[in-house]
Amino acid sequence: MSLSQTASAKRASFKMFVKRQVRTVHWMSGALSLVGMMLFAATGITLNHARDLTATPKIVEGEIILPADMTALLTDPVDTGSDPSLPPAIAKHLKSETGFDAAGQPAEWTDFDVYVSLPRPGGDAWISIDRETGEVLFEKTSRGAVAYLNDLHKGRNTGFVWSLFLDLFALAAILFCGSGLWLLQMHSARRPSTWPLTIAGFALPILLLLLFTHA
Numbered sequence: 001m002s003l004s005q006t007a008s009a010k011r012a013s014f015k016m017f018v019k020r021q022v023r024t025v026h027w028m029s030g031a032l033s034l035v036g037m038m039l040f041a042a043t044g045i046t047l048n049h050a051r052d053l054t055a056t057p058k059i060v061e062g063e064i065i066l067p068a069d070m071t072a073l074l075t076d077p078v079d080t081g082s083d084p085s086l087p088p089a090i091a092k093h094l095k096s097e098t099g100f101d102a103a104g105q106p107a108e109w110t111d112f113d114v115y116v117s118l119p120r121p122g123g124d125a126w127i128s129i130d131r132e133t134g135e136v137l138f139e140k141t142s143r144g145a146v147a148y149l150n151d152l153h154k155g156r157n158t159g160f161v162w163s164l165f166l167d168l169f170a171l172a173a174i175l176f177c178g179s180g181l182w183l184l185q186m187h188s189a190r191r192p193s194t195w196p197l198t199i200a201g202f203a204l205p206i207l208l209l210l211l212f213t214h215a
Contacts, residue, residue, distance in 0.1 A: 022179050025179045026175075026176060026183060032169075037173060039153075042149075043150055043153035046149060047154075050150065053146045057141050058142045062137075063137050066090065086105075098138050100125060112130065121156060125140040184198060
């Protein structure tokens with residue numbers, strides 16, 4: 001075999017290797033992002049029609065009294081307006097009695113009370129504690145499953161772990177689309193409609209924005 005034939009064979013072998021790797025990346029990223037893309041597409045519809053899919057908020061409220069030894073922890077001097085969290089013993093007691101996890105959450109301290117806001121996907125919650133009497137008022141609002149899923153879509157009040165998942169999902173989706181574009185390019189010679197459809201998919205949202213959306 002001549003040198004030119006050897007070089008040509010190496011190029012062909014390398015090209016096949018690249019194709020196999022792109023296909024592998026495509027199906028693996030597609031498998032990882034499949035459920036996420038379906039959920040994000042579905043919640044994209046619910047977000048687009050949020051005004052039509054409203055639900056009556058459900059509000060749960062209650063009241064308890066802290067034990068005297070825990071109330072004493074709240075009488076220690078503190079800079080009002082600062083946001084140190086509740087003492088761990090109080091946060092643990094509140095979780096056992098109310099189900100609200102205020103551990104490590106910033107609190108708003110005044111001369112009279114401590115207020116802890118506990119926003120969550122699809123709802124809201126708060127705790128207010130009288131620093132003198134130990135009286136605890138708490139409230140939780142739930143706006144329904146659609147609001148919950150919409151907040152998951154936006155990453156609103158979902159915490160670090162869900163935010164990290166969204167970043168990893170977005171990366172998998174980018175790999176899926178990028179490898180898909182590569183595969184389109186490889187097969188475009190046998191499929192003449194490939195690039196017209198791709199350009200249409202790119203141009204359509206831009207035209208809609210220019211023609212029907214006001215800046």
